[in-house]
Amino acid sequence: MDYTGQQITSSRSGLGEEKPTDGLMIPANNSKAIDGLGFRNIIDLLPCYLSIQDRSMHILFANQNFKDDFGEGIGKLCHKVYKGSPERCEFCPVQKTFKDRKVHISEETVQLSTGEVADMIVYSSPILNASGNVAAVIEMSTNITKVKEMQKELKILGQSIAILSHDIKNILEGLHGGAYVVDEGIKDGDMELAAKGLDIVKRNITEISSMAQNILYSSKKRDLKYREVSPNEMVRDLVDLFQEKANAMDIQLKHETNHAPPLVSLDPMSIRRMLENFIWNALDACKKDKEKDFHAVVVRADLHDKFHFKFEVEDNGVGMDEETKASIFDEFYSTKGGHGTGLGLLIVDKIVKEHGGKVEVLTTPGRGTTFRTIFRIN
Secondary structure (H helix, E strand, O other), rough: OOOOOOOOOEEEEOOOOOOOOOOOOOOOOHHHHHOOOOOOHHHHHHOOOEEOOOOOOEEEEEOOOHHHHHHOOOOOHHHHHHHHOOOOOOOOOHHHHHHHOEEEEEEEHHHHHOOOOEEEEEEEEEEEEOOEEEEEEEEEEEEEEHHHHHHHHHHHHHHHHHHHHHHHHHHHHHHHHHHHHHHHHHHHHOOHHHHHHHHHHHHHHHHHHHHHHHHHHHHHOOOOOOOOEEEHHHHHHHHHHHHHHHHHOOOOOEEEEEOOOOOOOEEEHEEEEHHHHHHHHHHHHHHHOOOOOOOOOEEEEEEEEEEEEEEEEEEOOOOOOHHHHHHHOOOOOOOHHHHHOOOOHHHHHHHHHOOOEEEEEEEEEEOOOEEEEEEEEO
């Protein structure tokens, strides 16, 4: 019975007589395993969402899996239950089935009753009345979120191999070039030339080391290992680590710390990785800026409010326009053009989300950029 009190015929045999819908014909020797199971129980046990809808898109019937993940939807509009929307879905397969009496398939993004977003593959099929008209439509949906995640990971893997092969080739050429300059300097007894070649080699080793760390972090899932750390000490250590690099680029690198932030619970390895990527980006932004005579990068740790603390990395480099700012956390989008993998800020976004924090980006073209990450103190 639907919510208006109308009965819908479920199925007919090839001879035209109605089959009972509350029992199942099972050979006697197999019947014990499913004694007492009716069609309704079997439908509830299906590993998918099954519902029946009328022309007004109201749900007439739903199996237990549907109710478990979407709540009690009978009598409600399907698009309200699936997406919380008062409007019908633009490419609704159910509406198509009502129009042409055919089976339709679509891919939809829905919201479960928990608030979780899920990807679904949806099939719709007509239920015909005695006159051959569509009385209702049965809809079967399967959650393919994990499949989509696997597809995304495979896509990332393929793109990574292509991009990284190109970048590794460039770095190896840089190493080869640097080694050649060292050899020529030693051969000619020109230690200044050899030192320049050694500097080229060092720069390329640093690049490939950073790339390898980003690949390792992005390619596998790891459990965060929280421990109490000092944000101030992390900032000071990282500035010391990058000081020589900044000096070689003629960029002032300094830290600013507030003694107020207490010890906080973080995964030090991933937070260091996050700050390293920010500092690399800031140095690169300054290097690309040819308009200013002086460039500086400031790394900060400070309180944000009484419940949160923050890290900031500020530079006075080239800055970003709105289009670039909107894309920096996308997969394989690099602010370095053909000289970057785009993994750095993607990893930053992942780390911040894993810690339950948020990222703010303040930037002005020609004036510079500040990356701010905010985390709860406890």
